[in-house]
Amino acid sequence: xxxxxxxxxxxxxxxxxxxxxxxxxxxxxxxxxxxxxxxxxxxxxxxxxxxxxxxxxxxxxxxxxxxxxxxxxxxxxxxxxxxxxxxxxxxxxxxxxxxxxxxxxxxxxxxxxxxxxxxxxxxxxxxxxxxxxxxxxxxxxxxxxxxxxxxxxxxxxxxxxxxxxxxxxxxxxxxxxxxxxxxxxxxxxxxxxxxxxxxxx
Amino acid sequence: xxxxxxxxxxxxxxxxxxxxxxxxxxxxxxxxxxxxxxxxxxxxxxxxxxxxxxxxxxxxxxxxxxxxxxxxxxxxxxxxxxxxxxxxxxxxxxxxxxxxxxxxxxxxxxxxxxxxxxxxxxxxxxxxxxxxxxxxxxxxxxxxxxxxxxxxxxxxxxxxxxxxxxxxxxxxxxxxxxxxxxxxxxxxxxxxxxxxxxxxx
Amino acid sequence: xxxxxxxxxxxxxxxxxxxxxxxxxxxxxxxxxxxxxxxxxxxxxxxxxxxxxxxxxxxxxxxxxxxxxxxxxxxxxxxxxxxxxxxxxxxxxxxxxxxxxxxxxxxxxxxxxxxxxxxxxxxxxxxxxxxxxxxxxxxxxxxxxxxxxxxxxxxxxxxxxxxxxxxxxxxxxxxxxxxxxxxxxxxxxxxxxxxxxxxxx
Amino acid sequence: xxxxxxxxxxxxxxxxxxxxxxxxxxxxxxxxxxxxxxxxxxxxxxxxxxxxxxxxxxxxxxxxxxxxxxxxxxxxxxxxxxxxxxxxxxxxxxxxxxxxxxxxxxxxxxxxxxxxxxxxxxxxxxxxxxxxxxxxxxxxxxxxxxxxxxxxxxxxxxxxxxxxxxxxxxxxxxxxxxxxxxxxxxxxxxxxxxxxxxxxx
DNA sequence: TATGAATGAGGATTCATTCAT
DNA sequence: AATGAATGAATCCTCATTCAT
Numbered sequence: 070x071x072x073x074x075x076x077x078x079x080x081x082x083x084x085x086x087x088x089x090x091x092x093x094x095x096x097x098x099x100x101x102x103x104x105x106x107x108x109x110x111x112x113x114x115x116x117x118x119x120x121x122x123x124x125x126x127x128x129x130x131x132x133x134x135x136x137x138x139x140x141x142x143x144x145x146x147x148x149x150x151x152x153x154x155x156x157x158x159x160x161x162x163x164x165x166x167x168x169x170x171x172x173x174x175x176x177x178x179x180x181x182x183x184x185x186x187x188x189x190x191x192x193x194x195x196x197x198x199x200x201x202x203x204x205x206x207x208x209x210x211x212x213x214x215x216x217x218x219x220x221x222x223x224x225x226x227x228x229x230x231x232x233x234x235x236x237x238x239x240x241x242x243x244x245x246x247x248x249x250x251x252x253x254x255x256x257x258x259x260x261x262x263x264x265x266x267x268x269x270x
Numbered sequence: 271x272x273x274x275x276x277x278x279x280x281x282x283x284x285x286x287x288x289x290x291x292x293x294x295x296x297x298x299x300x301x302x303x304x305x306x307x308x309x310x311x312x313x314x315x316x317x318x319x320x321x322x323x324x325x326x327x328x329x330x331x332x333x334x335x336x337x338x339x340x341x342x343x344x345x346x347x348x349x350x351x352x353x354x355x356x357x358x359x360x361x362x363x364x365x366x367x368x369x370x371x372x373x374x375x376x377x378x379x380x381x382x383x384x385x386x387x388x389x390x391x392x393x394x395x396x397x398x399x400x401x402x403x404x405x406x407x408x409x410x411x412x413x414x415x416x417x418x419x420x421x422x423x424x425x426x427x428x429x430x431x432x433x434x435x436x437x438x439x440x441x442x443x444x445x446x447x448x449x450x451x452x453x454x455x456x457x458x459x460x461x462x463x464x465x466x467x468x469x470x471x
Numbered sequence: 472x473x474x475x476x477x478x479x480x481x482x483x484x485x486x487x488x489x490x491x492x493x494x495x496x497x498x499x500x501x502x503x504x505x506x507x508x509x510x511x512x513x514x515x516x517x518x519x520x521x522x523x524x525x526x527x528x529x530x531x532x533x534x535x536x537x538x539x540x541x542x543x544x545x546x547x548x549x550x551x552x553x554x555x556x557x558x559x560x561x562x563x564x565x566x567x568x569x570x571x572x573x574x575x576x577x578x579x580x581x582x583x584x585x586x587x588x589x590x591x592x593x594x595x596x597x598x599x600x601x602x603x604x605x606x607x608x609x610x611x612x613x614x615x616x617x618x619x620x621x622x623x624x625x626x627x628x629x630x631x632x633x634x635x636x637x638x639x640x641x642x643x644x645x646x647x648x649x650x651x652x653x654x655x656x657x658x659x660x661x662x663x664x665x666x667x668x669x670x671x672x
Numbered sequence: 673x674x675x676x677x678x679x680x681x682x683x684x685x686x687x688x689x690x691x692x693x694x695x696x697x698x699x700x701x702x703x704x705x706x707x708x709x710x711x712x713x714x715x716x717x718x719x720x721x722x723x724x725x726x727x728x729x730x731x732x733x734x735x736x737x738x739x740x741x742x743x744x745x746x747x748x749x750x751x752x753x754x755x756x757x758x759x760x761x762x763x764x765x766x767x768x769x770x771x772x773x774x775x776x777x778x779x780x781x782x783x784x785x786x787x788x789x790x791x792x793x794x795x796x797x798x799x800x801x802x803x804x805x806x807x808x809x810x811x812x813x814x815x816x817x818x819x820x821x822x823x824x825x826x827x828x829x830x831x832x833x834x835x836x837x838x839x840x841x842x843x844x845x846x847x848x849x850x851x852x853x854x855x856x857x858x859x860x861x862x863x864x865x866x867x868x869x870x871x872x873x
Numbered sequence: 874t875a876t877g878a879a880t881g882a883g884g885a886t887t888c889a890t891t892c893a894t
Numbered sequence: 895a896a897t898g899a900a901t902g903a904a905t906c907c908t909c910a911t912t913c914a915t
Contacts (some may be wrong), residue, residue, distance in 0.1 A: 077895075096384060099301030103889060109298070112898050117889085124889060175383055178438070182376050182383070183297060185441045192445035200446050217466070222447060223459035230435035231428055240386045241340070244393035245401050246423060258424035265418070266466045304906065313887075316908085317879055325906065479874080498786060501703030505910060515876050517912085526910065534737035577785055580840070584778050584785070585699060587843045594847035602848050619868070624849060625861035633830055633839035639781070640833070642788045647803050648825060660826035667820070668868050680899075706885065717888085719900055727885065879913075885906090892900075 081120055086134065089127045094172035096177045098128050114174050132180060132188050135173050140196065143167070143225075146203050152210040153267050160228045160263055161256060166235035168252045174236035200225055216267045233258055282321055285311050287335065290328045295373035298380045299329050333381060333389055336374050336442060341397065343367070344426075347404055353411040354468050360462055362430045362457060368437035369453045377435035419469045432460055483522055486512050488536065492527045496574035499581045500530050514656060515549055534590050537575050542598065544568070545627075548605050554612040555669050562665055563658060564632045569638035570654045576638035618669045633661055681719045684723055687713050689737065697775035701731050701783045735783060735791055738776050743799065745769065746828075749806050755813040756870050763831045763866055764859060770839035777839035803828060819870045833864055837870045 081113035088110035092101045103124050107114045121127045142162040147155055158253060167174050185192055200222065235255055242251045273449065289311035293302045306327050308315040322328045343363045348356055368375050386393055408422035436443060436456055443452045490512035494503045505526050509516040524531045544564045549557055569576055587594055601626065609623035637644060637657055644653045691713035695704045706727050710717045724730045745765045750758055770777050788795055803825065810824035838845055838858055846856045 081895090097298050097301060097380075100298060100384070102887080104887095114889085115898085116896055118890070119895070119897095177297075178379070178383055181439050181442050182379055183301070185445075189441065189445065190444050196442075197446050220455055220459045223456055226339065226435060226439075226443065226456075227432055227459070227463065228430040230439070234427060234431035238382050238427075240390065241382050241393050241397075242427065244386075244390065245398050254421055255424055255427075256426070258421045261420065262428065262463075262467055266463055282878090303904085305904095314880055314883080315906090319879095319907065320878070322906095352892075489752050499700050499703060499782075502700060502786070506908095516910085517877085518875055520911070521874070580781070580785055581700075583841050583844050584781055585703070587847075591843065591847065594844050598844075599848050599911080619865065622857055622861045625858055627839060628841075628845065628858075629834055629861070629865065632841070635874095636829060636833035640829075642792065643784050643795050643799075644829065646788075646792065647800050656823055657826055657829075660823045660830070663822065664830065664865075664869055668865050672805045678898075684899090705883085707883095716901055717884095717889090718902080721886065722901095725886095834902070876915090877913105878915100880909105880911085882909090882911105884908075888901105888903090889904075890901085890903105892898105893901100894897085 078120070079094060081110075081112065081116075084112070085117060085120055085127060086131060089131050090172050092130060094176040094179070095127055097183070098125075103121060129187055131176060135177060136188065136191055136195075137172070139177060140169075140199060143199060143203060146206065148206045148209070152207075152215040153264065156207075156216070156224075156228070156267055157260060157263050160259055161234060163228060163232035164235065164252065164256055167232050167234075171236035171239060174233050176232065178237045214269055217269050219266065228263075231262070279321070279417060282311075282317075285313070286318060286321055286328060287332060290332050291377060294329055294332060295377040295380070297327075298384070330388055332377060336378060337389065337392055339367075339371075339374070340378060342398060342468050344404060347407065349410070350405045353408075353416040354465065357404050357408075357417070357425075357429070357468055358461060358464050361433060361460055364429060364433035364443065365436065365453065365457055365460060368433050368435075372437035372440060379434065379438045388435065400437075415470055418470050429464075432463070480522070483512075483518075486514070487519060487522055487529060488533060490576050491533050492578060495530055495533060496578040496581070499556055500527075500587070525623075531589055533578060537579060538590065538593055538597075540572075540575070541579060545601060545605060548608065550608045550611070554617040555666065556607075558618070558626070558630070558669055559662060559665050562634060565630060565634035566637065566654065566658055566661060568575065569634050569636075573638035573641060575664060576635050580635065580639045619671050621668065630665075632640055633664070674712045681723070683720075684713075684715065687715070688720060688723055688730060689734060692734050693775050693779060696731055696734060697779040697782070700786070701728075702810060708850065726780070732790055736817065737792055738780060739791065739798075741769075741773075741776070742780060743802060746802060746806060749809065751812070755810075755818040756867065758825075759810075759811060759831070759861060759870055760821070760866050763835060763862055766835035767838065767859055768824060770835050770837075774839035774842060777836050781836065781840045817872055820872050831866075 085106070088106050088108075091109050091146075091167070092105045096105070103117060106124075106127065107117050108119065118255050121130065142159055145162070146159050150158075158241075180186075180188060203225065204221040207216070207224065210216045211218050211221075233252055239251075286307070289307050289309075292310050293306045296302075297306070302316060302325075304315050307325075307328065308318050311318065318328070322331065343360055345426075346363070347360050381387075381389060404426065405422035408417070408425065411417045412419050412422075436452055440452075440456075487508070490508050490510075492508075493511050494507045495505075498507070503518050507669060508526075508529065509519050512519065519529070523532065544561055547564070548561055552560075582588075582590060605627065606623040609618070609626065612618045613620050613623075636654055643655075674790070679873075688709070691709050691711075694712050695708045704727075706717050706720060709727075709730065710720050713720065720730070724733065745762055748765070749762055751760075783789075783791060806828065807824040810819070810822075810827065813819045814821050814824075838854055842854075
């Protein structure tokens with residue numbers, strides 16, 4: 070799929086991505102129909118397939134776009150910053166993404182849950198490399214006594230799971246908490262959790 | 271459907287549940303076909319529908335069975351036990367379930383991700399009640415100074431997310447960690463995390 | 472299908488016939504299922520097929536039984552009776568059958584409507600012969616000036632249609648007439664109609 | 673479903689209605705398959721469902737079309753015409769419809785026989801109202817001494833049953849009458865029957 | 874005589890995709 | 895660039911019938 074050229078192409082490309090996100094994040098790939106995506110996009114079904122060669126191509130396009138944004142916050146982890154604040158900041162940024170882009174989080178979760186058929190290579194390639202790199206940074210901080218001794222990979226997993234939970238399990242969270250906004254109190258809770266865990270004694 | 275009576279019914283009922291778990295946890299409800307379930311069960315498709323009235327009934331049957339087991343560990347949280355050990359024990363039990371019953375965890379995650387169409391009532395009813403009850407217990411422990419001051423609901427969410435992550439995002443975890451068994455080190459990591467967070471200073 | 476021998480065979484044979492009549496008259500042959508018939512008969516489906524070799528055999532058995540009773544009133548038309556009273560009596564007997572055996576009437580109507588696949592030979596054989604015989608009788612009455620000159624075949628059709636209508640189109644009749652019993656007033660109406668039509672001036 | 677717009681839609685819509693009439697009038701709703709209708713229409717099965725959402729929708733569409741035409745002749749009963757001629761004319765028009773549209777008659781009969789699941793509301797609404805209105809007219813004629821005293825509702829039933837019989841029981845009529853055209857002699861017979869019944873002495 | 878278990882042959886409907894314009 | 899029309903390949907489910915006991 071080459072990059073779109075004209076105005077209208079760019080616009081419709083974006084419209085379809087938005088519609089695909091809306092639909093796929095809700096029903097999963099197999100559970101969604103092109104009709105639903107076309108409906109959400111306000112385009113005809115054949116027109117969708119004028120811009121994307123297949124249903125799967127729309128889904129793949131979404132995942133590609135998504136992954137870039139998804140890894141960005143981890144990239145920003147600054148080796149030269151204050152370690153505890155860097156890690157807390159990373160967690161808060163991830164939590165904000167769960168709050169502001171829950172559909173993206175759910176789309177990603179669905180893909181992983183089903184065995185990551187589309188993005189396994191990215192996980193084993195780019196993501197793994199990036200995580201290893203950041204683990205080195207964290208290990209450096211531990212060696213320097215700037216944070217407590219923790220398993221860096223599991224620390225990263227903890228940040229991911231604790232923050233994404235509020236997007237992915239949103240229905241459950243709200244079923245239990247009722248009307249209250251979960252994210253405000255979650256931010257406080259996670260701030261405390263990570264500070265407690267990371268601050269050296 | 272009432273409980274199965276005869277030997278062969280019990281056997282096939284169980285065989286179908288197992289096959290359904292295998293298939294549905296991998297592809298979700300809409301993404302799975304009766305053919306797949308029949309294949310996995312070693313039965314013919316119409317024979318499946320001799321035991322369960324529909325595809326959905328198999329799925330619902332699974333969720334019902336699942337929910338019972340799923341809530342059990344939280345029930346076991348003993349108000350009279352040692353608070354830190356009780357909560358650590360709960361987390362370890364949940365982690366063991368992620369390790370031993372990852373498909374159940376994924377089935378549950380898929381259902382929640384898609385808006386919990388089947389089990390929302392249970393979430394808003396039984397689960398909510400149970401969580402509230404245990405929150406009271408935790409608040410008692412905090413008031414007594416036996417654990418640090420934390421938000422009890424978010425503490426429970428944290429236990430859930432941190433443990434289930436290893437089942438639900440298994441593919442990602444293994445992509446990053448490689449061949450190493452994630453659960454052994456995860457147990458150590460979570461033990462540390464929760465002890466650090468809960469032990470009063 | 473040989474005649475049933477033992478008590479229990481006779482009983483179950485009759486039970487199945489009754490159930491088949493109930494079901495087939497309501498939904499037609501193709502629209503009925505063996506399950507429905509088995510349910511109505513209080514027998515298991517395989518047991519049904521122990522007494523009758525197939526679904527079609529039950530249906531055929533019903534039609535055979537039915538036809539005997541169905542032609543009986545016409546047989547009774549007495550060449551030596553009072554012509555007008557004989558024909559009025561025949562009409563009243565047919566009307567009573569519509570009232571008392573509406574399911575039989577509907578079963579017969581359904582079969583004819585669908586082209587009489589099972590009983591066409593009977594229609595072209597026995598029934599045709601019987602009607603021709605009775606037409607001779609009616610023609611004799613006309614020749615003797617005992618009733619008005621009418622087309623005897625169409626007279627017989629008129630008796631059939633006017634009486635069976637109250638069974639076959641029962642739903643429509645009641646939709647229009649409301650709660651009132653249609654048969655009492657129909658009897659009066661038909662008495663008048665046929666007397667008016669047949670009485671010589 | 674809104675009215676078809678384009679040429680091809682109009683054509684195929686009509687083609688499907690015609691095919692549905694052919695098939696449903698012969699085998700009833702449950703006894704007919706979409707394959708048969710598709711075959712009769714010269715279209716593929718999915719293409720049928722491109723124009724109608726379901727098998728039932730085709731059937732319902734037929735009944736709706738049918739009912740309009742079916743009630744028309746009764747509408748035409750003119751309160752200001754010559755009473756006997758009006759009623760005879762109505763009967764002859766209904767008989768002509770049985771001759772020219774026997775499949776419509778049989779479709780209607782099948783629907784009623786099975787309890788009118790689709791059109792009961794119409795029977796209890798529009799049809800009932802129309803019949804009551806025309807009964808008033810007939811009662812007026814009786815009061816004015818223009819026709820003999822008859823039960824108006826049963827008179828209408830008689831017209832319906834006597835005329836529709838030749839379409840609905842066509843197979844039986846021809847089995848008995850042989851090759852002769854039933855409708856010509858039926859017209860003479862019914863003319864005589866109704867004139868005899870209605871003409872005041 | 875009776876029935877629990879099983880199935881092959883459909884049958885209605887869905888859906889991604891293609892065709893024609 | 896867009897869409898009305900069409901379809902082949904599923905997919906869930908039904909049902910008369912058979913099997914095994």
